[in-house]
Amino acid sequence: xxxxxxxxxxxxxxxxxxxxxxxxxxxxxxxxxxxxxxxxxxxxxxxxxxxxxxxxxxxxxxxxxxxxxxxxxxxxxxxxxxxxxxxxxxxxxxxxxxxxxxxxxxxxxxxxxxxxxxxxxxxxxxxxxxxxxxxxxxxxxxxxxxxxxxxxxxxxxxxxxxxxxxxxxxxxxxxxxxxxxxxxxxxxxxxxxxxxxxxxxxxxxxxxxxxxxxxxxxxxxxxxxxxxxxxxxxxxxxxxxxxxxxxxxxxxxxxxxxxxxxxxxxxxxxxxxxxxxxxxxxxxxxxxxxxxxxxxxxxxxxxxxxxxxxxxxxxxxxxxxxxxxxxxxxxxxxxxxxxxxxxxxxxxxxxxxxxxxxxxxxxxxxxxxxxxxxxxxxxxxxxxxxxxxxxxxxxxxxxxxxxxxxxxxxxxxxxxxxxxxxxxxxxxxxxxxxxxx
Amino acid sequence: xxxxxxxxxxxxxxxxxxxxxxxxxxxxxxxxxxxxxxxxxxxxxxxxxxxxxxxxxxxxxxxxxxxxxxxxxxxxxxxxxxxxxxxxxxxxxxxxxxxxxxxxxxxxxxxxxxxxxxxxxxxxxxxxxxxxxxxxxxxxxxxxxxxxxxxxxxxxxxxxxxxxxxxxxxxxxxxxxxxxxxxxxxxxxxxxxxxxxxxxxxxxxxxxxxxxxxxxxxxxxxxxxxxxxxxxxxxxx
Numbered sequence: 001x002x003x004x005x006x007x008x009x010x011x012x013x014x015x016x017x018x019x020x021x022x023x024x025x026x027x028x029x030x031x032x033x034x035x036x037x038x039x040x041x042x043x044x045x046x047x048x049x050x051x052x053x054x055x056x057x058x059x060x061x062x063x064x065x066x067x068x069x070x071x072x073x074x075x076x077x078x079x080x081x082x083x084x085x086x087x088x089x090x091x092x093x094x095x096x097x098x099x100x101x102x103x104x105x106x107x108x109x110x111x112x113x114x115x116x117x118x119x120x121x122x123x124x125x126x127x128x129x130x131x132x133x134x135x136x137x138x139x140x141x142x143x144x145x146x147x148x149x150x151x152x153x154x155x156x157x158x159x160x161x162x163x164x165x166x167x168x169x170x171x172x173x174x175x176x177x178x179x180x181x182x183x184x185x186x187x188x189x190x191x192x193x194x195x196x197x198x199x200x201x202x203x204x205x206x207x208x209x210x211x212x213x214x215x216x217x218x219x220x221x222x223x224x225x226x227x228x229x230x231x232x233x234x235x236x237x238x239x240x241x242x243x244x245x246x247x248x249x250x251x252x253x254x255x256x257x258x259x260x261x262x263x264x265x266x267x268x269x270x271x272x273x274x275x276x277x278x279x280x281x282x283x284x285x286x287x288x289x290x291x292x293x294x295x296x297x298x299x300x301x302x303x304x305x306x307x308x309x310x311x312x313x314x315x316x317x318x319x320x321x322x323x324x325x326x327x328x329x330x331x332x333x334x335x336x337x338x339x340x341x342x343x344x345x346x347x348x349x350x351x352x353x354x355x356x357x358x359x360x361x362x363x364x365x366x367x368x369x370x371x372x373x374x375x376x377x378x379x380x381x382x383x384x385x386x387x388x389x390x391x392x393x394x395x396x397x398x399x400x401x402x403x404x405x406x407x408x409x410x411x412x413x414x415x416x417x418x419x420x421x422x423x424x425x426x427x428x429x430x431x432x433x434x435x436x437x
Numbered sequence: 438x439x440x441x442x443x444x445x446x447x448x449x450x451x452x453x454x455x456x457x458x459x460x461x462x463x464x465x466x467x468x469x470x471x472x473x474x475x476x477x478x479x480x481x482x483x484x485x486x487x488x489x490x491x492x493x494x495x496x497x498x499x500x501x502x503x504x505x506x507x508x509x510x511x512x513x514x515x516x517x518x519x520x521x522x523x524x525x526x527x528x529x530x531x532x533x534x535x536x537x538x539x540x541x542x543x544x545x546x547x548x549x550x551x552x553x554x555x556x557x558x559x560x561x562x563x564x565x566x567x568x569x570x571x572x573x574x575x576x577x578x579x580x581x582x583x584x585x586x587x588x589x590x591x592x593x594x595x596x597x598x599x600x601x602x603x604x605x606x607x608x609x610x611x612x613x614x615x616x617x618x619x620x621x622x623x624x625x626x627x628x629x630x631x632x633x634x635x636x637x638x639x640x641x642x643x644x645x646x647x648x649x650x651x652x653x654x655x656x657x658x659x660x661x662x663x664x665x666x667x668x669x670x671x672x673x674x
Contacts, residue, residue, distance in 0.1 A: 029653075029654045030635065030652040030653070030654055030655075031635070032633070032635060092635055092652070093617050093635055095617065144650075145635070145637055145650035145651065145652040145655065146500055146501070146615050146637065146647070146650040147500060147650070167498070169500050169501050170615055171501065171615075173501070175498050175499070175500055176498045192654075194653075194654025194655060195484065195485065195486050195487075195654065196486055196487055197485070197487035197489070197490075197660075198487070235490055235495075237489070237490055237495070237655075237660060238490040238494065238495035239495065240490075240495065260484070263486075284487075419622075420619040420620060420621050420622060420633050
């Protein structure tokens with residue numbers, strides 16, 4: 001028993017990570033945003049054996065406190081089977097949600113606009129690998145005007161980390177593939193800053209690692225060599241890589257600052273537990289600097305997801321192993337300071353905040369084979385209120401008890417938005433955010 | 438943004454027309470300002486802070502293809518997209534002329550005007566390009582209104598200002614281009630006078646294939662000009 005505990009401990013401290021999020025403050029700049037109270041959070045949920053129908057599904061939870069079903073699951077759309085449901089994203093008009101699977105690379109397109117309370121699966125793209133010339137593991141979905149830009153994680157030749165960016169038009173027709181450069185072949189996240197015509201990509205690992213039982217990966221020194229240590233700066237318009245940045249330890253989520261003249265982005269490195277600033281220099285090139293530790297790096301807390309507030313002040317950082325969120329004040333992006341630290345659960349993965357920064361949502365799952373086991377395998381969505389100092393619980397949904405599975409990526413929906421209604425005061429808060437600079 | 442400054446007056450003129458339209462809303466409703474309709478993620482005025490990549494140094498993949506559609510010109514005459522464009526390249530902006538969203542239609546039209554002036558200075562390229570502004574507000578944007586707007590912009594090229602006879606005629610065009618627009622209403626269903634839309638300006642090649650789509654964060658005149666030049670030097674198929 002003792003040796004088992006030791007093995008678990010070793011596994012835990014060396015475990016790499018494969019998760020991310022898409023919150024309201026990190027969406028494509030080309031997409032309409034939801035301000036005010038969100039009515040729903042859509043949760044892309046990986047099926048778990050023995051839990052409900054065991055299939056991947058898009059779960060819709062009512063988040064409007066004025067609704068009688070507040071905090072409850074209001075619909076669930078199963079796709080049939082388990083495909084390592086992970087991430088997804090809205091099209092540029094926010095009418096469709098494209099959701100990906102990392103195991104056999106399907107893309108599911110849900111119509112969210114027709115009935116925001118009950119998204120409907122309307123299309124399945126099962127030719128991603130064939131279309132793209134061998135890319136697998138569709139991860140980040142980033143809307144471009146009329147198109148969807150998808151960052152892959154792997155390839156079908158060697159199932160390693162060499163991968164590409166892939167574009168489809170909004171009708172689901174393949175447009176083009178752009179492979180990552182040979183000296184920085186890994187992929188994970190992709191985010192565009194239109195104002196600078198710059199695009200950043202980050203790096204994780206390939207299919208062989210993320211689909212392998214976690215203990216086997218960490219006990220294989222050769223496997224552990226195959227994690228990304230780079231980020232790539234691209235000319236966004238030309239879709240050409242122009243600079244490779246050394247960011248050791250698997251840089252995952254990328255968050256560009258939103259305010260004018262804030263020509264920088266943040267990322268966190270899963271294996272080295274650092275917060276990194278990716279900042280444009282006076283000559284136009286970019287520089288990557290580690291600006292803070294996330295918890296105690298020696299304990300490998302495994303930061304997995306980050307969320308930047310719309311005024312560029314607060315950065316929420318989730319770490320999986322200790323189930324903790326740390327809120328950094330990044331007003332000075334070179335000197336982040338922890339202003340709050342709270343345990344969310346036995347494990348926590350993704351964090352999504354609303355545009356006004358008042359509500360923050362967390363989900364628990366990392367990857368099917370990497371989630372904790374036994375009583376620590378908590379699977380939940382938890383909602384909190386953020387007052388600038390601390391997080392106060394609002395509601396929680398137990399995804400195991402509800403027969404749903406392992407909750408991953410979150411996106412927000414709103415009835416008013418899809419009815420094309422506005423209220424006279426709807427833009428006020430938005431304007432305040434815009435003036436915050 | 439300073440490069441667009443000379444156009445600010447016109448933008449204000451158009452925006453004030455939008456404000457006037459809003460003032461006609463029933464007083465029972467709260468006032469609706471530009472911020473209410475401004476709903477894309479770009480924070481603050483969009484200012485391009487980069488040098489556009491050189492023409493021909495990149496490719497523009499085919500995104501899709503559009504069909505021919507009936508339109509009304511600013512004299513009220515019936516025409517079609519194909520008749521206006523023929524075998525030229527085209528930059529097509531979908532707008533409504535009372536739009537008050539600073540980073541929406543006024544920005545698009547200001548940049549269309551800049552493209553018009555740049556093309557006028559490059560006769561070789563101008564012969565191969567048609568600028569088209571198409572309204573998605575057939576009720577208010579009559580041919581006469583489009584003629585007024587055209588006069589205000591004073592095109593130096595054959596930049597045309599189009600509208601449609603009805604929402605029935607308009608719908609297939611918007612569907613074909615993938616440009617959804619919706620009338621924004623109050624809770625009681627009364628129209629605010631505003632449309633919800635993501636700004637989209639389309640670059641078509643000679644074969645009516647969509648080669649780029651510009652939204653708020655991409656509407657940079659240098660970028661559009663370089664895209665036109667990139668297509669112009671492409672080997673003919």
